[in-house]
Every structure is written in structure tokens, then in C-alpha cells.
Amino acid sequence: xxxxxxxxIVEVGxxxxxxxxxxILPTERRIALIQGLVQAGLTIIEAGSFVSPKWVPxxxxxxxxxxxxxxxxxxxxxxxxxxxxGYSEARAAGAREVAIFAAASExxxxxxxxxxxxxxxxxxxxxxEAAAQDGVRLRGYVSCVLGCPYEGDVPVSRVxxxxxxxxxxxxxxxxxxxxxxxxxxxxxxxMLQTVAEAIPMAALALHFHxxxxxxxxxxxxxxxxxxxxxxxxxxxxxGCPYAAGASGNVSTEDLVTMLDGMGIETGIDREALIxxxxxxxxxxxxxxxxxxAAARAQAP
Numbered sequence: 001x002x003x004x005x006x007x008x009i010v011e012v013g014x015x016x017x018x019x020x021x022x023x024i025l026p027t028e029r030r031i032a033l034i035q036g037l038v039q040a041g042l043t044i045i046e047a048g049s050f051v052s053p054k055w056v057p058x059x060x061x062x063x064x065x066x067x068x069x070x071x072x073x074x075x076x077x078x079x080x081x082x083x084x085x086g087y088s089e090a091r092a093a094g095a096r097e098v099a100i101f102a103a104a105s106e107x108x109x110x111x112x113x114x115x116x117x118x119x120x121x122x123x124x125x126x127x128x129e130a131a132a133q134d135g136v137r138l139r140g141y142v143s144c145v146l147g148c149p150y151e152g153d154v155p156v157s158r159v160x161x162x163x164x165x166x167x168x169x170x171x172x173x174x175x176x177x178x179x180x181x182x183x184x185x186x187x188x189x190x191m192l193q194t195v196a197e198a199i200p201m202a203a204l205a206l207h208f209h210x211x212x213x214x215x216x217x218x219x220x221x222x223x224x225x226x227x228x229x230x231x232x233x234x235x236x237x238x239g240c241p242y243a244a245g246a247s248g249n250v251s252t253e254d255l256v257t258m259l260d261g262m263g264i265e266t267g268i269d270r271e272a273l274i275x276x277x278x279x280x281x282x283x284x285x286x287x288x289x290x291x292x293a294a295a296r297a298q299a300p
Contacts, residue, residue, distance in 0.1 A: 004228035006265040008044065010175070010205060011037050011252060013280065014065075015046035015080060017237025019058045021284055027061045029283045031068040036276030037234060038075055041268040042252075046099075049080030050089040063093040071096065078139055082113070087127045091134065098131060100124045101141035102166060104159040105148035108179070112143075121165050128169040140166030140174040141207065145191055146183030146218075156194040164198045173203050175231055178218065181211025185221035192222045205229035208250050210236060210289075215250035216258055223264075230255060235277035236289030251290035253277065 014034050018025055025033070030048075037045050047069065048062030062079060069077060071094050078097035081087040090098050102120050103109040109117050131138045144151075145159045163174045176195065178188070188208070195204060206222055206229070208215040219230060233249035256268050274296055277288045288294065 002226070003223050003262060003264060004226060006228065006267075007223075007259055008229045009042065009252060009255065009266055009268065010078075010229065010231045011042045011045045011234060012207070012231045012249060013037070013046075013233035013235065013237045013252065013277075015048050015059065016231075017233035017235070017249060018280070019049065019056050020238060021058060023284050024058050025280065025283050027064045027068070029279060030061070030065050033234075033276060033279045034065070034069060034077075036272070036279050038073075039269075040272035040276050041266070043074070043267075044076045044078070047077040047079055047095075050086035050093075050095075051080060051082060063089065066093045066095060076137075078137070081127060083123055084126050084130065087130055091136070095136070097137040097139065098127070099139040099141060100127060100166070100169075100171070101143060102162050103143045103148075104154045104162050105144040105151050107150035108144045108148050111150065117162060121162075121169070124166075124169055128171075132170050138169070138171050140169070140171035141177055142166065142174060143177045143179040145176045146178040146187055147180055149180050156191045159191055160195045160198050163195050163204075167199055167203065173205055173229065174199060175205040175207045175229075177207035177231075178209055178215075181209035181215065183208065183218050184214055185217045188218035189221040189225065192225055192227060196225065201226050202228070205231060207231035209238070210248060210250050216254060219250065219255065220258070223262075234273060234288075234290075235281050235293065237280060237284075248289050251288075251292070253288075253290040253292040257292050 049059045053060035079090050079095045081090040081098040232252040232255045234252045236248040236251035238249040274293050281288045
């Protein structure tokens with residue numbers, strides 16, 4: 001059994017983790033959360049998104065969040081920018097990395113962004129061209145890679161094709177998302193194997209939600225194939241509004257605990273990570289969904 005020596009964790013809590021929360025985290029607390037994550041050792045932290053505040057009011061202050069961060073300290077702060085309006089706003093706010101997202105499910109694409117998969121890729125093309133011209137790094141996301149709330153199972157060949165299309169647009173990395181958290185280890189492994197036939201493993205990342213408690217098991221199964229980039233959210237924040245009972249992203253604290261136990265380096269301090277998570281949940285009105293944080297809270 002062979003595993004990577006080091007895993008790069010992309011922290012998505014301040015964006016993906018907060019965008020579905022009922023309460024909006026104040027700007028100052030979002031900045032404090034991100035600063036806490038930096039103190040814990042995270043070097044890639046999703047800072048927010050430039051989308052319509054009508055649809056995602058939780059991210060309306062992303063420009064102010066970026067203004068409160070040191071963008072020259074060697075930390076990457078990618079932001080979601082799915083169209084040219086969002087890209088222009090992101091650049092004006094100082095963003096140096098943007099992300100675009102496509103679905104592997106036609107039904108999900110239509111209901112989530114009101115267009116087909118092909119149309120979504122066409123929308124992203126000018127963003128990708130502008131990013132290349134401006135020297136801005138471009139990351140891609142594929143949602144519903146292990147199942148769709150409307151279609152059920154999603155063909156792995158479609159996941160591969162959408163991932164390849166994002167790479168052809170100029171993405172340096174594609175994150176494979178189990179958006180509704182229905183994946184199981186062998187299915188996750190088979191999906192990754194298929195995508196890796198078209199894209200180098202070094203350019204792939206995992207983004208698994210933990211709706212049914214399978215995220216860590218799915219990640220473990222994929223680590224055996226050599227994947228070394230994993231998205232996670234502090235406190236297990238997040239989830240999908242289209243998945244009944246969705247319990248959020250895989251917890252960064254629990255992921256680091258597993259990787260530490262496997263002897264895989266992350267460069268992250270677990271205790272500082274727990275403290276950062278508390279900054280977020282204290283303003284959200286519910287406890288962290290991290291098993292590690294819960295265990296620490298109950299310890300005598």
C-alpha cells in the first residue's frame with residue numbers, strides 16, 4: 001500500500017463552508033477566521049466568491065474580506081468568479097486566483113446555474129482567457145462526481161469529460177466534488193481512476209462532503225491511488241442545499257487527524273485549527289461538526 005508523503009489541504013470553510021449558513025458571518029469574523037486558519041498552517045484558503053448577492057448574500061462582503069487580508073504574505077486566497085462580472089470584481093479586489101465550477105450532471109447544472117454543462121463551459125471561456133492574460137491562477141471544480149440529487153448515479157465518463165474540458169480551459173487543477181455526499185470508497189476510487197486516465201493525478205483534488213459519514217473512508221481509498229490535494233472545511237462547515245440532511249464538507253480537523261495518524265505530512269497544527277473553527281461556529285449558532293472538536297469539548 002503506497003500513500004503520498006505529503007498532502008496539500010485546500011481550506012474551503014470561509015467560502016463553501018459559509019455560503020449555505022442561515023446566519024451571515026460578519027466581515028470582521030470572517031477575516032479573523034481566515035487569519036486563524038493561517039496561524040494553524042493553512043496556505044491555501046478560499047476567501048469567498050464574487051457572485052450575485054441576491055443569490056448568495058453570505059458572500060456579499062468578499063471584497064471587504066480581501067481588503068482585510070495581507071495578500072503579499074505567501075498565502076493563496078482563491079475566490080469563485082463564474083463570469084466576467086465576477087472576475088472583474090475579483091481583480092478589482094486584488095484576487096490573484098479564481099475558481100470556476102461545472103457539473104457532471106445536466107439536471108444539476110440546469111437547476112444550479114440555469115444552463116447546460118456545455119453552456120456553462122462557454123460562459124467560463126472568457127474568464128479563463130482573461131485569467132491567462134492577467135497571470136491569474138485558475139482552479140476548476142466539478143460537482144456531482146459521485147451522484148446527483150436529480151439523476152442519481154452519474155457516469156464516470158462524464159466526470160472525466162467535464163474535468164478534461166476544464167483543464168483545456170486552462171485550469172491548473174480540477175477539484176472533484178461529491179456535492180451531496182453519497183459516495184462510497186470503491187465508487188470514489190473507481191471515479192478517480194477513470195478521471196486520472198485523462199488528467200495527471202498531480203492536477204486532481206478531492207472535495208468530498210460527509211452527508212453519510214463516508215468522506216474520510218472515500219479519501220482513504222483515493223489516497224492509495226496517489227492523489228495529494230484535498231479540499232476540506234474547518235468545523236465540517238458547509239453542505240449542499242439540494243441534499244436532504246447534508247452535513248457539510250469533510251472536517252479539516254478530522255482529515256488532519258487521519259493523515260497525521262498515517263504519517264502523512266500536512267504542516268497543520270490541529271489545536272490551532274480547532275481554535276480557528278470556534279471563531280466561525282461562535283457566530284453561526286451551532287457547534288462544529290468536527291469529531292475532533294467535539295471530543296476536545298467533552299474532555300474533562
